Amino acid sequence: MSIIFIRTVILYIIIVFSLRVMGKRQLAELQPSEFVVTILISNVATLPLEDVNIPLIGGAIPILLLVSFEVIVSFITLKSQKARKVVSGSPRVIIRDGVVDQQEMKNLRLSIDDLMAQLRSKDIFDISDVAFAIIETTGSLSVFQNFDARTITPKIMNIAQTSVNDNSPPVVVVTDGVVSPQSLQYLQKDVAWLKGILDTSNVSLKDTFMLTANRSGAYHLIRKER
């Protein structure tokens, strides 16, 4: 049992290292080759855990090599459009000017139910609201809605930006009682400002579960539950 325990720890470290080398992507955004590599890694990693007769290196080498090949292939596809097309394919337009390309859907083996499910996941329940829909190489659907179905934006309403801070998002300043100096620096604030907020809210730093704030000085504070 101790062997399995130690192997699990070692393989976990190797997998975390491998995923760090592969880089940050959400599962839904993986290219087909990356998705295959991710699944392979998870399967290969179990082999030395299931059977202690298999050398640990029998799991480690495939994992590290798969990741290495993936990094190299990603680099090549980054530099070469041809390689990108071969490895990842190209995005396909399935709705153009409001017209569904049925042949393209057949080529992609995409059913109407699949299409409607993907549209609904984007809060689109009426296909006539869609001007363009593109199936990306990751399999996800990107949608460009008709003008009258689009969400109203300040630009459409000709609402001018009131402050340069309108484009800066709120950041987490305090997490579980710990201050983030980088966040304070981003907000162009200091510890005295933070202390002022805490004093106003009658909360101590160690009782702060989370504090977010933006550059305009608007903040949101959550106390720790007792």
Add this chain to the structure above:
Amino acid sequence: MKRIIIAFGIIILFAGLSALSLWYLDDIHDEINVMLEECYQYGVEDRVEEAVQKSQEVFEKWHNSETFLITFIHHDQLDDITIVTSRLAPLIANGEKAEYLAEVKKAMVLVEHIKMSEQPMLKNIL
């Protein structure tokens, strides 16, 4: 760029380790094979004391080399040879000549099998 360098580094490292493992296995195979041939000869010629000593040397040699071999060869395969080589000295010491000779041959076949099964040949890859 750092990732690419790490990726290439990993590939080169494992390619090197693969070559090293093949070389080491080849080396051990040759050494053990020679020793087993001697064991067999001593057994045939009824040179019991020499056979016992050589058999013990074979077992120790194998046991020492197992430390590295175990990192890349299936443990069951190595265990088979360990078990066979451990039997050689007692067998010949107790006058079990026929079984001794059979076990020596078995050990030679097992060692040869391990070496051949690690070679990057088409039949092993497929």
